[in-house]
Amino acid sequence: MAMPNAFVNKLRGYAPLDRSDVEALEAACQNARRYPPGYDLIREGDEPSVVFVILEGWACRYKMLPDGGRQIIAFMMPGDCCDVHVAVLSEMDHGIATLTTAKVATIPRPQMEALTDARHGLTKAFWWTQLVDEGVLRATIVSLGRRTTMERIAHLLCELYFRMRNIGLTDDGPCEMPFTQIVLADAVGLTPVHTNRVIKKLRSAGALEVTPGSLIISDISTLAHIAGFDDNYLHRRLKRSA
């Protein structure tokens, strides 16, 4: 059997899937297409009819403000999908756009229902992803509300680092985050220039390096120390009885 796709890979970490579950998932992702960076997969106000699954590359949920500002709400990386049940809503309250060129599959609602009906393992895995996604949103709120800008940026980078590790996208070595400082600023609620100054400090602490178009985490432990990072909200531990 070929290497399973990122979606299958991630879900398998959350609940045991049998061969038929995996085959059904693989089949549902067959229609994947490739999109350029900055492509709007869906916009605020659109009617959602499919579930997006990121197979390669990065994307983000975002919301634009009247004054032209943008707030990035969450990052999506390979294996991530938008809410399994979005399609019950009549209108998106935010947009989803690619950050890099990305390969993404779309699963229409009826097919999604067919996937979960009578597949207990898959259903449970989806619950789990949803609970983790909510935990990430809550952690973001805590960062924006109560952490210093330094902790905030360090915390976000730690989160992304550990999420990448969980899906095998990085190992102990340096880890490249494929987005600009502008994008980071839109995620942490700061101006690009102040973001740059904070990055400068993190760089001189030896935690980071910078290249045009991406950040490279060179020392995750100092970064985690600065952030006061605790990965409990990513919920990697399984409950035995479940």
Next chain:
Amino acid sequence: MAMPNAFVNKLRGYAPLDRSDVEALEAACQNARRYPPGYDLIREGDEPSVVFVILEGWACRYKMLPDGGRQIIAFMMPGDCCDVHVAVLSEMDHGIATLTTAKVATIPRPQMEALTDARHGLTKAFWWTQLVDEGVLRATIVSLGRRTTMERIAHLLCELYFRMRNIGLTDDGPCEMPFTQIVLADAVGLTPVHTNRVIKKLRSAGALEVTPGSLIISDISTLAHIAGFDDNYLHRRLKRSA
């Protein structure tokens, strides 16, 4: 039949429930107890085993920081419940505490599963509540990240106002929010003194009044105007085909 409880009431707004659904929900809430203000229903790190349902009063999700600061992540009011599937997690990543004296029911996991298994209407209503809750979290992120403090406070108050209206807890008249400025400050990520100064401005704009222990919204339209409030994320519109 007696007046249905707040939980039933809210869920009925999201999907048609038949008589047996309603009876099952009512039965599940029979064990409700009353708690004093400031009572921790569950703490970060605890193992979740039940779903909490707020029947009367207010509660909040929150997280404490190492320096003693608190970030309130979300407010819960009558009819709200915590994630239907929390019990699959081994550990809470945040706490839930009452803000006022509150009547809350606890539904153990097996009973929750019995409720959703084979009750399509209920299951769909739960999806919906979860999607709305996520929309609220995203809106909070946008507020904390990109809105001015004035917009931020006004926006939160608008949200709470419209959520109260949706469940019949207020009408066109003035609307009382039963929490202190300290609590509000913990929710919007500001200090109590700066929160107080912003409230002062909102008060002199005629939008608010203040009494010890609560805020009173006296003019929702100016408040909504200041906040640039759009209630789309509360998803009250149903999709026809769904």
Next chain:
DNA sequence: CGGGTGGTTGAATGAAATCAACTATGGTGG
């Protein structure tokens, strides 16, 4: 070679935190 994007730095302005009082209120115990 010229223009665009991403990154970097400096100086001035403005917003929020901090520190410090002080008021008003309600509840408790002497």
Next chain:
DNA sequence: CCACCATAGTTGATTTCATTCAACCACCCG
């Protein structure tokens, strides 16, 4: 009953932090 204390709200002065505005560099790409 009153003295006392704790809590909530309010205000002023000062300091810290982030934004704003402006410039400039480096690089890639046409």
